[in-house]
Amino acid sequence: MLKTTYSVFLICFSLLSSISYGQVTAIQNIQGRKIQSLNGKWNYIIDPYENGYYDYRHDPFDQSKTGTGGYFDDKVQKDKSELIEYDFDHSPQMNVPGDWNSQSEKLELYEGNIWLRRKFDAKPEKGKRYFVYFGAVNYEAHVYLNGKKLGVHKGGFTPFQFDVTNNLKAGENSIVLKVDNIRKQDEIPTVNTDWWNYGGITRDVFLAEFPEHFINDYKLQLVKGNKNLLNFSVKLADATAGQEITLSIPELKLEKKYKTDAEGKVADEFTWNNLSLWSPESPKLYGVNIKTDKENISDKIGFRTIQVAGDSILLNGKSVFLRGISIHDENPLLAGRLRSEGDMRMMLQWAKDMNCNYVRLAHYPHNEEMIRLADEMGLLVWAEVPVYWTISWTNPATYANAKQQLTDLIVRDKNRASVIVWSIGNETPLSDARLSFMSNLAETARSLDDTRLVAAALEVHRDGNNIILNDPLGEKIDLVSFNEYAGWYWGGNPSEITKYNFDIKYKKPVVITEFGGDALGGFHADENTRWSEEYQEALYKNQITLLSKIGALRGMTPWILTDFRSPRRQHPIYQNFWNRKGLISETGKKKKAFFVLKDFYDQMQVKYK
Incomplete structure (x- = not known):
């Protein structure tokens, strides 16, 4: 029975591989990159009927022929005869990061849909890539920039980002989210929990700038069961071969140079004998730098084994x-x-x-x-x-x-x-x-x-x-x-x-x-x-x-x-x-x-x- 169920799962996974969850795996150590905070006051509109998302036939505005008509357009009246039934500029504000339940008495028990909007200035440069990054949004987020849909993310506690390189404008930009925290049987978690279902943008929001070929992910940890053997890996956001990567830990006088392979990756294991191991009694962290000719990422990393x-x-x-x-x-x-x-x-x-x-x-x-x-x-x-x-x-x-x-x-x-x-x-x-x-x-x-x-x-x-x-x-x-x-x-x-x-x-x-x-x-x-x-x-x-x-x-x-x-x-x-x-x-x-x-x-x- 278990093998049959497992086989069915594998088949279903292959069918699901084309389904987008709205993000690639989140970028490692976003705080160590060049970021612009989008935290602060965001305007919000409570929308229990999802008027800003569906028309009166219950068809999504963002899937219509024009892709417009919803609150994500962030429109303002240009003519006194124009009908617009929402107004972000005159809507109340909430703090981001923050949940809506604790910021308004009438929202304390609210589970539903709320639209949030923030305007921000940007100065995009040619040859750079830009991502909008969310530490967490509970639970389902539809994300729009300047009226264009970036995608959807499900999951109330994990980070995600969208590439906005082609959507970002010089000057003022408008980012809009439809956030839905309604509990549903088929979601993770499901309908029945024993904690408060705080809705909203509950963690940091950043606009992050990267070079064209940037480090998406890296790992530096001890190999299991070995107190001296370090495993180091790097993955670029694209398959760029020949990119020089430098790993350094100044305190250890450690410096190693690599070049990415055809998949834009580096993988190495090497011995280092004078590590001070991390423990609760001595939580030793080393300053670590990972560099390319365009990036210099700093982190603090400890080394320990557990088994x-x-x-x-x-x-x-x-x-x-x-x-x-x-x-x-x-x-x-x-x-x-x-x-x-x-x-x-x-x-x-x-x-x-x-x-x-x-x-x-x-x-x-x-x-x-x-x-x-x-x-x-x-x-x-x-x-x-x-x-x-x-x-x-x-x-x-x-x-x-x-x-x-x-x-x-x-x-x-x-x-x-x-x-x-x-x-x-x-x-x-x-x-x-x-x-x-x-x-x-x-x-x-x-x-x-x-x-x-x-x-x-x-x-x-x-x-x-x-x-x-x-x-x-x-x-x-x-x-x-x-x-x-x-x-x-x-x-x-x-x-x-x-x-x-x-x-x-x-x-x-x-x-x-x-x-x-x-x-x-x-x-x-x-x-x-x-x-x-x-x-x-x-x-x-x-x-x-x-x-x-x-x-x-x-x-x-x-x-x-x-x-x-x-x-x-x-x-x-x-x-x-x-x-x-x-x-x-x-x-x-x-x-x-x-x-x-x-x-x-x-x-x-x-x-x-």
Whole structure:
């Protein structure tokens, strides 16, 4: 059955190869290029009926014979008799990057279509190429420049760009997006999630200038399991042979010169013996330059190895315990996505305050700046794509979308030493179709990057007092990584959960990706009273006792660092659209369970020195 399903998928993939997702793989290290920020105030028009996209017969304006008539034309009235039923210039504004739900009270619960427009000046030069780059837009974006459609992108958390070389004007330009964040069954994620569906242009927007033949992608990392052998590769945006490439790391007095092959590529492996390896205790980053005669790209890159051996996780060849916590891309103190370096640094510092050396960035790709800060601050990272709960497992287009998002995540972050796990999903129910879907994603991850671990947050089931993990996907991934909520969703009160035992099929390192329970910050009662800090505190104490029975336990990321907003959580007293499983409240106050986990991590740090 699995082989048949896999064959059907392969056939469908070949049929889908002509379907455009609106972008080629995103350009590596966009911040290291010549960029003009398009962040700031954007005008917006709320369009729940999509009047700006469809005519009254529900035919798209941008597919009409003239390709005009929609809001993307950004027209202004030139004659007093002219009928125009929209006006960007007199429409309200929102901040970009930023979601619309947190910027207008009437949009707090809005899921639908909104048009956003920004005017900007440009001075394009001959012989240069220009791209408009988006860090993320949630979820489906139709992008237009000066009335011409550039394309469509699906996926709310991954970067994309469009070539605008032939559309960009000297002087004033108008860029318009139709953004749709309506949840749909066949998308990634699907209709059912447990986080706020923030719509809008949620990450940076840049106009980027490049030479005619530019570096689209590069990689510099240690070969798996080798502390001295570096793998270096470069790919130009086009197949230009003979382009000279210079790699240099000034601190190491390393300089190597190459020429691109007929495909515009460079690939090399070479030994370097005096590397200082990156680790949470010593997050060493080297300044790296990659040059052509037209470009000089700077990056900061750390070098480390990660692998499994039996039931151990080896970082730079030494056994490590992953003292972690899960994090959403949301600021509990200020509604909306994390907007700035300050927001992100605050979240990661809270994790370090708990003595974490590891974070799970759930349940989707977080901002690239978050990963770079983890590099700098010394936090290992589990990076994930939103293959979450009830995906349309048999739909080839859904798989293609998931594969593209996973590819974009890996391409973007493959040079970040902090990232040690590519996660292909969370709590996906068992079926043959799901196993095929997820197994193929695991193979994709390994084909793109064989230097990191591949995992997924699996589910368990129970038989009496046994907690059983026998998901067949466990054969395909590197960790026994699973969620369990004894003491909250099942298993009785916290004091009762230590009676359980684990029955785990696979002899691999065990990393508990979620456990926990809700507590309303500041609500105090006895340890058997739901929603109290004492209940959560007792739950954490007994969970640590329960999980310590697992001999192969090598890490955990309890759910979750801070309270976060969720439409699923509706109790008017204790939740009020908040998931209260955070160890830090929405006011920034540390709950009692925070200190239980910190004490445990202090002990594990000593044990794994």
